[in-house]
Amino acid sequence: MYTVDIGFIVPAHSPQSAFQSPFGFFALIQKKRVTLRDLAEHLNINTSTVSRALSEKSNGMISPEVVKRVRKAAEEMGYKQNAAAYALKVGSTKTIGMIIPDLMNPVFPPIIRGIQSVLDQYGYTAFLAYSQNNEGVARTEVERLISRGVDGIIYAAAFRKDSVVDLCKKQGVPLVLVNRVVDQGDVDTVKVDDTLGIRMAVDHLLDLGHQKIGFIAGPKDISVSHIRLRAFTQTMSDRDLAVDPHRIVEAHALSETAGEEAMSLFLQKNPDATAVIASNDLIALGCITAMTQFGYTCPKRMSIVGFNNMPYLDWFATPLTTVSIPHFQMGERSADLLLKRIKSGNADFHEEVLLKPRLVVRKSTAAPAKTRKKIEAS
Secondary structure, X not given: OOOOOOOOOOOOOOHHHHHHOOOHHHHHHOOOOOOHHHHHHHHOOOHHHHHHHHOOOOHHHOOHHHHHHXXXXXXXXXXXXXXXXXXXXXOOOOEEEEEEOOOOOOOHHHHHHHHHHHHXXXXXXXXXXXXXXXXXXXXXXXXXXXXXXXXEEEEOOOOOOOHHHHHHHHHOOOEEEEOXXXXXXXXXXXXXXXXXXXXXXXXXXXXXXXXXXEEEEOOOOOHHHHHHHHHHHHHHHHOOOOOXXXXXXXXXOOOHHHHHHHHHHHHHHOOOOOEEEEOOHHHHHHHHXXXXXXXXXXXXXXXXXXXXXXXOHHHOOXXXXXXXXXXXXXXXXXXXXXXXXXXXXXXXXXXXXXXOOEEEOOOOOOOOXXXXXXXXHO
């Protein structure tokens, strides 16, 4: 996260010389910041009265007529609250830090919009940083956010064991995890029922007639990857289907490239497989690329199911069947939970918000070839 402040030092020029100065034009159009004192002098009242009239907490101490006059004058004169002065006065910067793992992953913009929709209602500003899926980078960014005095942090880049969580606890900074969680489980979280989502995916493939189903997992140090893999093996077992070790391949990252590499290895080991579930949509897209290189067609030769329902999946040549998560709602709930924690200041208990996924069936899944032939012959 990088922030650059740019300012001009403008010498006092006459209007004529101002245009001759390289910065003169800015000197002419620049307006002095309107202060509480300016409003007070304009209205011929005390500065403290102006301050109370503009505050939601104290305007009840002033007559409605005066509040109306002050707010009208503030709007007409272009008064804006000085954020730095406000922070010193009330001990709050009205800022929130957001950490996401990857700027290029389409899953996160809808989550960010959900967060922002709530923050806007309460006058908060968000600082956004990304961790490159690296815990060390994430910790550095969080340290920077804490040094800026943010009131809390929404963290979407957690690992199962993550020093960022310990840092925020030590510093007393309110923290909410979204999408990913940590093993110790003593922090506010907003997540999706990943186990239910994988069950939906497995049952969908079984209903189509698939039996030889594989799984391309994500890195096991990330909670969503770990939980989804565990759910796959458990669901297959519950359906009386054995999962051979060679049917599971772990991708080294939650990315298309990693998915392509993992799927290439899977196809070499499993020429008889008819379907694959991927730990997320980016891995699934990489799987489809690898299949093409092996001469496989989707879904005629191999069905693919993703997870997350990131935007624009229905635009691809083979629209991806996937487990959809409520991105915007995840953002909203995480912001609500963080603001609640900031307001209460109570760190003695923690909340877990569990949201339901849904299966979105598109054209990347179909009955296996043998099943289709039997249906056509009957």
